[in-house]
Amino acid sequence: GAGVSQTPSNKVTEKGKYVELRCDPISGHTALYWYRQSLGQGPEFLIYFQGTGAADDSGLPNDRFFAVRPEGSVSTLKIQRTERGDSAVYLCASSLGSSGGNTGELFFGEGSRLTVL
Amino acid sequence: AQSVTQLDSHVSVSEGTPVLLRCNYSSSYSPSLFWYVQHPNKGLQLLLKYTSAATLVKGINGFEAEFKKSETSFHLTKPSAHMSDAAEYFCVVRVWGSARQLTFGSGTQLTVLP
Numbered sequence: 001g002a003g004v005s006q007t008p009s010n011k012v013t014e015k016g017k018y019v020e021l022r023c024d025p026i027s028g029h030t031a032l033y034w035y036r037q038s039l040g041q042g043p044e045f046l047i048y049f050q051g052t053g054a055a056d057d058s059g060l061p062n063d064r065f066f067a068v069r070p071e072g073s074v075s076t077l078k079i080q081r082t083e084r085g086d087s088a089v090y091l092c093a094s095s096l097g098s099s100g101g102n103t104g105e106l107f108f109g110e111g112s113r114l115t116v117l
Numbered sequence: 118a119q120s121v122t123q124l125d126s127h128v129s130v131s132e133g134t135p136v137l138l139r140c141n142y143s144s145s146y147s148p149s150l151f152w153y154v155q156h157p158n159k160g161l162q163l164l165l166k167y168t169s170a171a172t173l174v175k176g177i178n179g180f181e182a183e184f185k186k187s188e189t190s191f192h193l194t195k196p197s198a199h200m201s202d203a204a205e206y207f208c209v210v211r212v213w214g215s216a217r218q219l220t221f222g223s224g225t226q227l228t229v230l231p
Contacts, residue, residue, distance in 0.1 A: 003160070004160070033219075035221075040223075040224075041223055041224070042207050042221030042222050042223050042224050043161070043207075043219075043221050044221070045219070045220075091160075091161070093161075105151075105163055105166065106219060107163075108153075108160040108161040108162075109160050110158070110159060110160040111160065
C-alpha cells in the first residue's frame with residue numbers, strides 16, 4: 001500500500017491475555033519503529049528495527065513486550081500477560097533508512113488502540 | 118540527551134486569527150526539528166521540518182516555523198486559522214545519528230472557534 005498499515009485498528013482484551021499488533025511499513029523502507037502513545041501524551045519510543053534486527057529496544061518497558069521483524073518488512077509487536085496500564089495507542093512508523101533518508105522523516109500509521117479491561 | 122517542551126497544552130483561537138504554538142528544545146548536538154499534526158483517529162502527519170538549512174521553514178497548509186538557536190525555540194505559526202486546523206500538534210526533536218530517532222513533546226491541542 002501507499003502508507004504504513006497497522007492492524008487491528010482497535011483491540012479490546014482482558015487482563016492477562018496475549019496480544020499481537022501488526023505493522024506493514026511502506027515498501028522499500030528499511031527502518032521501522034514502534035511508539036506508544038498514552039492518553040494526553042506524546043508518543044514514546046519503544047523499539048527500532050534496521051532490516052531484520054532490533055537496533056535499539058531500550059524503550060520496551062519490560063520483558064512482557066517483544067517485537068519481531070523476521071523478513072525485514074512486516075513487524076509484530078507482542079505483549080504477554082497484558083495489564084490495564086498497557087492500554088494505549090501503539091504507533092508504527094517507517095523511514096527510508098537509519099537516518100530517515102536526508103530528512104529524518106518518519107511516516108506513521110494510524111495506530112492500534114489497545115484497551116485492556 | 119535531547120528533549121522538547123511544548124509550553125501550552127491547549128490553545129484556542131478564533132477562525133481567521135493568527136496561530137502560535139510554542140516549542141523549546143534541548144539538545145547537546147545540532148538538532149533536526151519537526152512539527153507533526155494528529156487529527157482525531159488519524160496517523161501523525163509531518164507539517165514541516167528544520168534540518169540546518171534555512172532557519173525559517175515553510176510547511177503544508179500555510180504553517181511555518183522559525184528556528185532560533187539563541188532562544189532554543191522552534192515555534193509554529195500560521196497567519197490565519199481555519200476550522201480544519203483543529204488538531205493535536207507535536208514538536209519533535211531528532212539528533213543526527215540517534216537510533217531513537219524522534220523525541221516528542223507532550224502536544225498542544227489547538228481549538229479553532231467559529
